[in-house]
Amino acid sequence: MLDAIPPISLGEMDSIRLMNRTDTKFMTEQETLVRILSDASRCGYRALVADGMNLSPYNSLYYDTADLKMFMDHHNRRLVREKVRTRVYLSSGATFLEVKHKNNKGRTRKKRMAIAPELFGDFREDAGAVAYLESHSSYPAAGIAPALETAFDRITLVNAAKTERLTIDMNLRFKNVRTGREANLGDGVIIELKQDGRAESQMKRILLDCRVKPLRISKYCIGTTLTDPGAKANRFKEKIRKIQKIIHTNITVL
Numbered sequence: 001m002l003d004a005i006p007p008i009s010l011g012e013m014d015s016i017r018l019m020n021r022t023d024t025k026f027m028t029e030q031e032t033l034v035r036i037l038s039d040a041s042r043c044g045y046r047a048l049v050a051d052g053m054n055l056s057p058y059n060s061l062y063y064d065t066a067d068l069k070m071f072m073d074h075h076n077r078r079l080v081r082e083k084v085r086t087r088v089y090l091s092s093g094a095t096f097l098e099v100k101h102k103n104n105k106g107r108t109r110k111k112r113m114a115i116a117p118e119l120f121g122d123f124r125e126d127a128g129a130v131a132y133l134e135s136h137s138s139y140p141a142a143g144i145a146p147a148l149e150t151a152f153d154r155i156t157l158v159n160a161a162k163t164e165r166l167t168i169d170m171n172l173r174f175k176n177v178r179t180g181r182e183a184n185l186g187d188g189v190i191i192e193l194k195q196d197g198r199a200e201s202q203m204k205r206i207l208l209d210c211r212v213k214p215l216r217i218s219k220y221c222i223g224t225t226l227t228d229p230g231a232k233a234n235r236f237k238e239k240i241r242k243i244q245k246i247i248h249t250n251i252t253v254l
Helices: 010-014 030-042 069-075 127-136 202-209 219-227 234-247
Strands: 007-009 021-029 046-049 056-064 081-089 094-102 108-115 145-158 164-176 182-184 188-196
Touching (some): 021 030, 021 234, 030 202, 056 069, 145 219, 188 234
């Protein structure tokens, strides 16, 4: 799918700063993605190549309180909310503790610190990571525990003008640490467009031509809804029905 798209290096990608950024998520399936990538190639988009790979595998482990407060804040549409996770870039082994804050204007800010790979499964074993969390989050380390692991493969594109980045996540799998249940989204693809709010977006036109519409979606919330029967998730269950219509199949839960 990516052979026709010229590469961009990680160093060049890291130099791109979208100061007036807006983020929009979309959902589609892999058959439509082939057309999107073909159109992106013709429009001059470039694909990130890191560690010799243009398709990068990621694993993330989300933490939450015993009563899933972070999940419920999102479900209940609380404007100011947080997520805490560890993330490993499997191609390089680079591992991070990340804290994501969303403010009442819909803007998301992410802070992270590098941690040892063996801390991916539980960063709370490291005093430095615990101190970092407690200086950047309202949640104490003792009050949260691993909840849901997500895995996916990511393509990252940037436009020729370097005014927008696009992440494309596929092969999405979920494993609930607490219930032991697993699920996947089959051919589902989550696209996130990060763009300079002042610039016109070629990608939005490509997605519109492919009949791909915006859809607010959280991997953590969808994965938890699919794998935790005890989670209060009426609003997210409706979203799962929308996803099933988009990917033309039922979502697999094990």
